[in-house]
Amino acid sequence: SNDQVACNEQEVSEQYLTAEVVKVHGVKRKISSLDFEEYEEDIVKHQRITETQTAKPYLHKRTHINDKMRAILVNWLVDVHDKCELSPVTLHMAVAILDRYCEMVDVKRNQLQLVGVTALFVASKYEDKNSPTVQQ
Incomplete structure (x- = not known):
């Protein structure tokens, strides 16, 4: 049982070695993905809802881009995203920026x-x- 606890403590410690130091209400502390695990499903659901509700009015106003071209581009961005091993949030943010x-x-x-x-x-x-370099 003590070996099990030591192993888990080591895993958690390793997670926090890669954590970021942030300032929350004036206090510096380390955070990692462990801090947000319980919210991950809710965050993804919210992003999906937001993405489907976001209108793409430029597709109808602009003459140079249509739905099919956007879909092809987003599929290509998914491939690039996978090859660069970026986080899922990055892909959602990139499409929103686009x-x-x-x-x-x-x-x-x-x-x-x-x-x-x-x-x-x-x-x-x-x-x-x-994040990837421009050369990549």
Whole structure:
């Protein structure tokens, strides 16, 4: 039983070695994914609901981008996301950034992939500890 406890303590300790130090109400403390495990399912549900409720009005206003082109781009972003081993939140954020940008700017067809990968790159800077480099 003591061996079991020691092993679990070591696992938890290893988790916290990779944790980030944040300031909460003026107090510095380490956090890791263990702190949010119980909320993970709720967070994913909320993101799915938000994504489906978010209108894509630019698809109807803009002449250069249509639903099919966006779908192809998002599928490609999923592949890039998987190859770079980014977090799921990064992909959701990248698509949200892409959609918001396309609402404001009439992106040409030949620039759409560049805008998409840039959105993924920016999202990874926010969400992932080891975000990919531009060369990757």
